[in-house]
Amino acid sequence: MKTLHTLSRTSGQYQSNHPSIEEETSEDGLRVTEAEYWKKYYNHPEFNYEWKNGYLEEKPMADVKGSLVYQWFSDILRCYFSTYPIGTIINLEIGFRLALPGDISIRKPDMAVVLNNNPVMLHLTDCNFAGIFDLCIESLSYSDLREIKRDTVDKKKEYQGGGVREYYILDARKIETAFYRLGEKGKYRKIKPVNKEIIQSEALPGFQFRIPDMYKQPSLKEMAADEVYQGYVLPFYQKARQEAEQEKQRAEFEKQRAEKAEQRADYLARRLKELGVEV
Numbered sequence: 004m005k006t007l008h009t010l011s012r013t014s015g016q017y018q019s020n021h022p023s024i025e026e027e028t029s030e031d032g033l034r035v036t037e038a039e040y041w042k043k044y045y046n047h048p049e050f051n052y053e054w055k056n057g058y059l060e061e062k063p064m065a066d067v068k069g070s071l072v073y074q075w076f077s078d079i080l081r082c083y084f085s086t087y088p089i090g091t092i093i094n095l096e097i098g099f100r101l102a103l104p105g106d107i108s109i110r111k112p113d114m115a116v117v118l119n120n121n122p123v124m125l126h127l128t129d130c131n132f133a134g135i136f137d138l139c140i141e142s143l144s145y146s147d148l149r150e151i152k153r154d155t156v157d158k159k160k161e162y163q164g165g166g167v168r169e170y171y172i173l174d175a176r177k178i179e180t181a182f183y184r185l186g187e188k189g190k191y192r193k194i195k196p197v198n199k200e201i202i203q204s205e206a207l208p209g210f211q212f213r214i215p216d217m218y219k220q221p222s223l224k225e226m227a228a229d230e231v232y233q234g235y236v237l238p239f240y241q242k243a244r245q246e247a248e249q250e251k252q253r254a255e256f257e258k259q260r261a262e263k264a265e266q267r268a269d270y271l272a273r274r275l276k277e278l279g280v281e282v
Contacts, residue, residue, distance in 0.1 A: 031061035040109065046130070051096055055108040060153065062111065063144035068175040073142040075220040076173060076212075077114060079236065082223065083210045086235040090118035090137065090207075091125055099132040101165040108161050114140040116207070138206050139167050143174040155179050163191045168206040177218065201231060209234050 027049050035044065040054040051062040065073065080092055098111035116138035117125045123134025139162050141154045154172055162170045163185065170191065174180040182202050183191035194202055196214060204210040213231055226232035 029061050030059055033059045035059060037107070037109075045098065045109070051111065053098065053108070053110050055157070056106060063146035063150045065142055065144055066175075069142050069144065069173070071220060072173050072175045072217050073113065075217065076140065076171075078223065079212055079226070079232070080114070080116075080210075082232075082237065083207060083235045086238055087207075087209060088119075090116050090121075092116055093125075093132065093136065097129070097131060099134070099136055101135070101161045103161065103164040106161065106164070110139075110158060110161065112136065112139040113142045118206070135165050136167055138169045138171070138204075140171045140173060143172055143176075143179050145176065151179065155181070159183065159191060163189070169194075169204060173217065175218070180214065180217070 029050050030044075030052075031050075034057050035054070036057070037054065040052070040059070044052045044054070044059060053060045053062060077092070077094075084090060084092060093115040094113065096111045097115075098109050099115075101108050101110060115132075115136040117132060117134070118137045121134055121137055123132070125132060125134075139158075141158060143154050144150055159170060159172075163183075166185070166189070168185050170183040172179055172181045182194040184194050184205060186192045194204075196202055197211075200214050201211055202214060211231060211234075216226075221229070223237050227237040229236075
């Protein structure tokens with residue numbers, strides 16, 4: 004029987020709801036071999052671990068604010084791939100291995116993308132990806148400064164060295180939000196927003212979004228009427244709206260034609276009556 008746990012925000016440790024049952028504590032920072040990590044810790048039932056150079060690194064928990072930003076971004080990304088099925092969205096703690104000179108890590112991005120033209124095929128039964136993700140997204144947690152540095156410095160360096168084409172950091176507090184793209188020399192450069200607020204992806208042609216919308220989180224219907232998102236958000240809804248508007252215009256045109264025909268008939272009837280012709 005597994006112990007039910009709650010998270011203490013002050014200590015960062017799990018606390019048992021049942022004091023008579025021994026609770027399991029995090030092994031964050033424990034030194035283990037890579038083989039031990041894959042065998043015992045990669046799919047750990049209680050804690051979500053990554054691995055770097057022989058040490059376990061526990062992924063922090065999200066808060067509600069960060070979760071809402073993550074969900075909104077996930078929604079628009081799903082809309083994009085529904086319209087342009089050029090790849091697959093990956094989440095649910097599926098990781099990948101990055102082997103750099105003197106630095107080996109196994110990371111589980113909060114969200115990632117594997118494009119159909121990625122040189123390594125993604126199989127539906129895979130529990131980890133054997134290649135390099137094309138896009139990685141991390142939702143920043145504010146558990147402690149070490150975890151902030153992990154996403155903004157360590158993973159940025161690792162994803163850059165591994166060849167992840169684009170790296171997005173989502174920060175609900177608007178402090179560390181950043182969007183990177185690999186340059187010609189294999190170094191990350193910040194993506195320059197169009198009109199100071201629109202990020203346009205090169206890895207996902209046609210995918211774009213306003214940075215402020217990450218925090219406002221407009222609905223899909225609102226975005227379907229927005230020129231920034233019309234290229235991929237609810238295209239069937241847009242088509243239905245266009246058809247409804249065209250039908251409304253046709254109906255209005257026919258109504259005007261009928262009114263003009265009725266006015267013409269009344270006019271002719273009056274003229275005939277003036278000429279003494281009974282109608």
